[in-house]
Amino acid sequence: MIENPTTSSQEIEEKTFGNRISLWFDSIVKRFQSKDFQKDIWHTVISIIIALGVAAIIMVATGYDPADAFSALGLGAILNFDQVLWRSTPLMLAGLSVALAFKCGLFNIGAEGQLYIGSLAATAVGYMIALPIVVHQLACIIVGVAAGLLYGIVPGILRAYRGAHEVVTTMMLSYAAVYFTQWMVSQGPMHNPGDWRSISPVIFDTATLPKLLGSSFLSTGFIIAVLCVFAVDFFINKTVMGYEMRAVGSNEDAARTAGINAKKSMALALGLSGALAGLAGTVEIQGYYHRFYDQWSAGLGFDGITVAVLGRNNPWGVFGGAIFFGALKAGGSFMQTNAGVPSEMVQVIQGLVVLFVAAPRLIDWLSKHGVEYANWIKSEPKAGIPSIVAFGYGIFGALMGIIVVSPYVASNFSLLILGFFISMASLAVMVFHFQRDERRTSSTLGISLVWLIMALSGLAFLATEVFVTSLIMAGIGFFLSILLKRTQSDILVIKEEGT
């Protein structure tokens, strides 16, 4: 048993391939047990919960029932678990593609293009050449991967040897690929003869990947994707080339000084990234579509970026992120049919999750102030209890601000703006109390004044329920601010007496 598999001297001793593999498995287990990893997981879970909370507020505001929506979403993901895995297959591969480039400090924003070129090449092999069964499948995969690799290595070489920024080149090549494939299957040589749609002919049965578990969606492509997670993890963490790429990614100058060929690493990193994106497209064509539809991917390459960031560029993180987004996608269509909530809601949730994942310090901040706040309430209940009531008033107000105006979303713009403002300001009140900011009393008073304005405008627009609710909210607000003012001055008096 080796204590620390990352120490370089020990690694030099262990040179045989078998040893390396077992070391690598040890390191995977170690990484899963490490504090950092668990903290990452913890952060991600909290981010997802907060994002779902914000999404629930948006649903309430737009007139949908969040409880219905979330249960349909969850139920859809469980009932259609094969679809979850099917959806997550290309996400996983595209995510690995983007993550690999990120490891080398490169942003492959054009994985979409490599995915299209790879899948187009695989489709060509799939219907133009007749081959025996296993050979044909492999031939498609190899050609698709190779096409993606070539399409990725071009911007890689340009970046490494010419300094052309990879964000621009991959982006431009991505658009070029979309138009090129569009042309190929609509007016070009790969158009399905006599068809009015922009599609290619269907690939031979020998080229399709077999389905798994009797599902009509899930194919062996999923197994390929999972194997790629292992492969990329091994490549990044346990090979010299992967090490060099990480070194270039963390500090290019230092890596170059240490004698690493940074240019080669960069070109190869984008090439391999392209190969993975190409594989994502190939597997999807062979496993599900069986022919090249114009614009079939609808942003899988971009989703790859999302998955990579959710997984923090770690292959296992990408695995988890892909399953999660796959579940959202599969659950989203179920939610649309069964709860009547548009499937775009899923995209909103995705965006919110990513935004909260982007701010790990928000969660640290929350937990730090949360603990302080709780201690403060315990030690000074006289001031703390009104404060926590006001804190609740803030949350309630944020919800009420939107709920009250939601019937008027489509007809009254000024009420909508006012409601939105109240919600935001209520959140601010909540934050002030949470932080024990000095402005908490005055802001509580301020929000009750805004509620009063809301009540008046409700009266002006003859909206009775707006008027009544706003008046009640304003009343509670005034009462609370008086209470806060009194307890706050009490504390001051006590403090003065104490000193």
Add this chain to the structure above:
Amino acid sequence: MQADLFDLALIGWLIKTTIQFSTPLVLAALGGMYSEKSGIVNIGLEGMMLIGAFSAVAATYFSDNPWIGVIVAVIAGGALAAVHAVITVKLKGNHIVSGTGVILFATGFTTLMLEVIWSQRGVSDEVTRLPQVVIPGIQGIPIIGDVFGSLEPIVYMMFFAVIISWFVMYKTPFGLRIRASGEDPSTLDTAGVNVSTIRFIAVVISGCLSGLGGAYLSIGYGARFGKVMTNGRGFIALAALIFGGWTPIGSFLAGTFFGFLDALQAFISLTMPALAPYNNFIKMIPFVLVVIALAGIGRSRPPKAVGTPYEKEKPA
């Protein structure tokens, strides 16, 4: 029958279309410049344009006044940028992650609201367009009359924004501070300037300009909002920004160049119907040309501290 390629009216049309197509690109690229010059990577331009385009139409729909639409679009773009700024500047989050979140959120949110407000998928109802700026007396002049005879007001705002941005960036202390916070934030901090505030303002400006660009798409050039109507223009603007070397004039020229490529395709499909079977193939060519041009130009140098959060040194 082939149209005469050298018809003056056609050339005027090409120039006018170039200006129109490049307006949103230039505005977003300028916005991106503020953000990146101050050290914050902003790949969320696409999302900010989209929210601008949507809120312009929504506000015009409810208020029946396209100018309110423009103002709301600018505010909405700025508000979404403020989210990005809070995450990247205050909470020191990863810029690219946050930008991706902004795009995803904007895409989902605008499509969702499209369905909520107009209860249809795809496109909104038609709203009042911004009135065109008609310059009397020049309609008769060839080319100039065709180009500037009647243009959308946001086009002129774009020209104005380019000049103002150049002036702000290079001739005012504020511009110097933006550039310093992107090149060497610790020096700026030593000079007693709050790096976070500068970066925050720069990011919000980028959102406002992108929102204006989005408003041009929805109520300037057109009169309705369509699902994901920005169609990658935010990314093209990002490319224009890099292509233009992170400068206002460069962004303007590169944005106009990309607009010209777009207009040229429309021009070709209008004047040369014989090439119709190769339409998509022709559409591909400009993107390849850009890559070749970039390979020829070589290294582009971003602001030195771009993408790295600035941590104030704690007094020992």
